[in-house]
Amino acid sequence: MLNNENRVIVIYKSKYGSAQRYAQWIAEEVKADLVERSQITLEGMLQYDTIVYGGSLYAVGILGLSLIKKNFDKLKEKKVIVFSVGASPAYPETIEDVKNNNFTEEMKKKVHFFHLRGGFNYEKLNALDKILMYLLKKKLEHKKRDELTNDEKGMLASYAHPVDWTNKKSIDPIVQCINSAL
C-alpha cells in the first residue's frame, strides 16, 4: 500500500498472538500491508521499500527470522526493521542478547531493532512449551528467594496468573522509524 511513496509491509510470526497483535497495530497505524510469515516470499518482499518483521521470542530466538536472515544480502538496500516480542522487559542487556543470538554482524549494523513485551499464559501453552516452562519454573524455584531478580519473581507469579503486557503505545518508536526518511 502507498504510504508517502514508501511501500511498507509488516510480516509476523506468532504462536499465541502477541507478536501478531503488535504487527496488526503497526500495519494499521502506518497503513502498511500485513502478512503472516508463511504467506510471503523473497519476490514478494522485494516489492516494498520498508520491511518490518516481528516475531516472538522462544529461548532467545526470534521466530521465523530466517526469512530475513537468509535473504538479507538482497534486502540490504531497503529499510529493514525487526522487532521481537517476549516476556522480558526491553533492558539494554536483553536487547544485546537478542541481537547477538539472531543477527549477523552486517544485520547488527543495518537492521533497526526493537523489543516489545508480550504476555504469558501457562494454561494456554502447547504440551512441549508447557514442559519447557515447567522446567524453567523448577529451576527458578530451586534458587533462594533473595537470589531471584524481580523479573524472575514476576515470571514465577505469572504461572498462576496470566499476564499481558501488550500495549499499543509501545509501537510508537517503530512507527517513527518507519516514517523517518529512508
Ligand SMILES: Cc1cc2nc3c(=O)[nH]c(=O)nc-3n(C[C@H](O)[C@H](O)[C@H](O)COP(=O)(O)O)c2cc1C
Ligand atoms: C518455551 C518458551 C520459551 C520462551 N523464551 C523466551 C525468551 O527467551 N525470552 C523472552 O523474553 N520470552 C520468552 N518466552 C515468552 C514468550 O516470548 C512470550 O510469551 C511472548 O509474548 C509470546 O509471543 P506470541 O504470543 O506471539 O507467541 C518464552 C515462552 C515459552 C513458552
